[in-house]
Amino acid sequence: MSLFKKTNSSAKTPALAPWKIAIIDDESGIHDVTKLTLRKFKFEGRGVEFLHAYSGKEGLALFKEHNDIALAFVDVVMENDEAGLTLINDIRNELNNHTSRLILRTGQPGQAPEEEVIRRYDINDYKAKTELSSMKLKSCVYTAIRSYRDIQTIEKSKRGMEDVLKSSSSVLASQSLVQFGSAVLKQILTLLNLNNSVLYLSTQHTDLYGDTTMTVLGASGDLIGLCEPGISSKIPEAIETEVKQVLENKTHFQSDELFIGYYPTGKNSHNILYVKLESPLDKVQCKTLEMFASNVAVIFENLTHKEDIQQTQKELIMVLSDAIEMRSKETGGHVRRVILLSEFLAEKLHLSQEFIETIRYAAALHDVGKISIPESILHKPGKLDAEEWEIMKTHAQKGYELLAGSDKTVAKMGAIIAKTHHERWDGNGYPDGLAGDDIPLEGRIMAIVDVVDALLSTRCYKPAWSAEQVIDYLKENAGTQFDPVITHVLIEHFDKVLEIRALEPDEE
Template identity: 85%
Template sequence: MSLFKKSKTEQSTSRQAPWKIAIIDDEEGVHEVTQLTLRKFRFENRGVEFLSAYSGEEGLALLKANPDVALAFVDVVMETDDAGLKLVDAIRNELKNHVTRLILRTGQPGQAPEEDVIRRYDINDYKAKTELSSLKLKSCVYTAIRSYRDIQTIEQSKRGMEDVLKSSSSVLASRSLAQFGTAVLKQTLTLLNLNNSVLYLTTQHTDLYGDTTMTVLGASGDLIEMCEPGISSRIPESIEEEVKQVLANKSHFQSDKVFIGYYPTGKDSHNILYVKLDQPLDDMQRKTLEMFASNVAVIFQNLTQKEDIQRTQKELIMVLSDAIEMRSKETGGHVRRVILMTEFLAEKLNMSQEFIETIRYSAALHDVGKISIPETILHKPGKLDPDEWEIMKTHAQKGYELLAGSDRIVAKMGAIIAKTHHERWDGHGYPEGLAGNDIPVEGRIMAIVDVVDALLSKRCYKPAWSPEEVKVYLHENAGKQFDPLITHIMIEHFDRILEIRATEPDEDE
């Protein structure tokens, strides 16, 4: 005889799996009668699937292989007089299964007294086989499966709360709207047991000029490849049309395939929650989803405003930097290249994520002091005379003075970079003649990046150097003009530097 077997069950019209009922008894007739009586049993639109075992040993293997059994009928007397009692003890203590409902059945009630068994063993009911009429059997199955369902709901909620607590740090640590949206997305899927569904968060905003943007806050499932976090035009047209309809109607929409939640956050802004369904949401899922999304909508709004301000600041930094480069007759490509190069070197130096994100924008301010230099000096095609050179060198200190008054981290680092990116490792730089590690690392990074990009670029006063010529120059000046460690990293990854230049070429290249 096989270890255990599955019976044929009624086909369920529901897409949900049937409830599993285990029959563990050494009498074949008991299996047949139980299955015959319960063959048409349904609870919450789900049928049943019977699993059979004929000894305590087989029963333990069955429960080990099927921890999702909702109810197990266990005979007390099988291969031994107490085989069923030992099986109950093993299920609860060895398998640590406290969810499956266990109903002991016996044909010899006197051999295992009811009160003693109920007190000593973690069972849910104890029945003599003779008292289980068809009606009573169905009644105890309804009670047991309802209890199993409730315990499962509590367990899922418990696991969901554990996941929320574990992932809450990622929400609090989120540095961007996209990171926050992703964290919220993960928590929502966990809480609502929608792991096989797709949830999609967007926010819609119409500005003073009537322009509307749609921002993807988080995506999962088969939408994750079609959508980009942040402001995006890659939202699938079919979804965009459904979202626009919800915005026009100002109300939720639900079908068998999709739920779209509408959550206004202001006069001209709205949050949209798009859930692609495997099956319709139940009342609990929908209410929880709406409550959850309504509450985080306020957080989204605040983060959106914060990110808009940050984005505006960063865009203004880029505009200012481009304007300075244009004034000094250098290309805007230089600014974008040094940003990418400094970020790359900072990563290779294993700097903190905060440092990397800050230098990404602070690097653009390295020559902000040139705004104070007369154009006759900036635009002079030939070599500067000594007096002109002294005036040119003042741009480092001037840049520092322009930025030093701010307490914003980008401006703080920008001030340091502006002042120190012309210092030399050997102490022969300007404006203060700092040497070695006395030069802040952000200044040392910018020093080599600024020179390398300038050497590889064509200027009105010189042709572009070849990569081989630049690498020779770096070897010769390691430990003199440049930090030797940063120089080694730059040479080792010079191909990556050339790739960065290729992504932001000058107009005449």
């Protein structure tokens, strides 16, 4: 059950829009009498606005211009004997308007028999003009507008339910917390029909060790830029105080300018939806928001678990890769640089987003097979002899064997990279002597970035090469050692290679 804590705002509540009543009659006196009788009419704090038409044609134009007419009084006989009946038919069937209440009025009851008219036409009442005294006219209007309001509420609820289902499906398609936050923001703004309002989504979670964090999932409006979506961050103090109050009270909060939704997702975790408002939410908006946010809470919980697992896997990959590099006595930033270079090349080659995301982590596993190589060979300062070199070359196959048993995408690509990143375009590489396009693309990418970074680094057996020397080497070996297309792209963007090296320098 949802509970709303409300406060009164000092700001003046905006006036509610009046109910629109259309008077469609060729007698100007009927317009005057109807306006005079209903001029002080009010229902649910809303007055009335009169719209006038003096023929069936004008009446149809009026309905085309205004899609929110609550009630229309329609004369039967205007420019012809059935002008009013034709208009009603057009309103219902041509304009597909079935919400406006239509009351047919006639000064000649016998000309359009009541039973036949009610049976054939979708009207809500049929009155002789002489029947509508002041009191009866007001009673008729109360009934019609109350009916219009209820139909609007039902339609709004129906659309809200449809939007909730569509929006939930859209959010379910999110693959990460950042995508999730963006999807939620977009759908909530659509659901609530907010104009220039600000929406702020965060979560509160207390873990096994008692640590509590507030994680920003997304922000819009004037809160954009205060914190990066998906990253735990300090939020504005005033907002943090309001959110903590909601967490303490364990209930929604609503005022004329603010809505904070409280959605528990577990014993110690919560979703908090923070919405700045230009005007208070109505009951349908509140219910729609609650339904959507409840679905979002479940999605968020599942997505958080998924992302936690993925992040743990990625962190373990980095730890393992760093440990291998340390054992190999390679330069400290090598793993991080080949990751960034591989990702950059994949983007420049216009590969799929899934490929780019996967190589970002799989690249770190390129030398995982070195874990099986004896330290006497790994740490040898001079050139390896023939026997030692054959042992060193086995790290490609060993790396593949370590990873090949997994059905996870990152491990699958890691196995391919580990095995093929020493293959050559001309077929003179190892372990399988693959050539050209027979070498998997991820292996061809790693082959060039691994060599480039090694050449630019100081190693125990060589000094660092200059950028010019490396570019010359790439030009000489394009089409023999390296894929010529990838080589061309890397040379074209070699300033990015140097930029990455500056960002991830070797540790002293």
